[in-house]
Amino acid sequence: MELDLETSIKVNHFNIRLNTSYEYIVSVGENEKLLTYIPKHQANFGFKVNYQDVDLMYRHRFVGKVYTLTDNLAPLKGYQFGYLKLSYKFKFKTKRARAYLNLKYI
Numbered sequence: 001m002e003l004d005l006e007t008s009i010k011v012n013h014f015n016i017r018l019n020t021s022y023e024y025i026v027s028v029g030e031n032e033k034l035l036t037y038i039p040k041h042q043a044n045f046g047f048k049v050n051y052q053d054v055d056l057m058y059r060h061r062f063v064g065k066v067y068t069l070t071d072n073l074a075p076l077k078g079y080q081f082g083y084l085k086l087s088y089k090f091k092f093k094t095k096r097a098r099a100y101l102n103l104k105y106i
Helices: none
Strands: 002-011 014-024 041-051 054-063 079-092 095-103
Touching: none
Parallel strands: none
Antiparallel strands: 002 014, 014 041, 041 054, 054 079, 079 095
């Protein structure tokens, strides 16, 4: 099962986009146990704000526990992380460029 939601709004000169998603996956093997390394739960949340030539984006991801053995006795804990991205568009007459600053796994 998968759920995706996204919306965009404009506030004054700011364009704002919000999105979220959730996945529920039950993958069962022949032994009626969950398959290894496939999380049952995954979720994402993010937003992006644009003002003229500047973009600010944040994304957060949650991944539920996974099993490493087919008997489902050795789970690895779920984890979560985020990343932040700031970018600026440069315009030089007929040329364009973009500079990025990325912070990953925060």
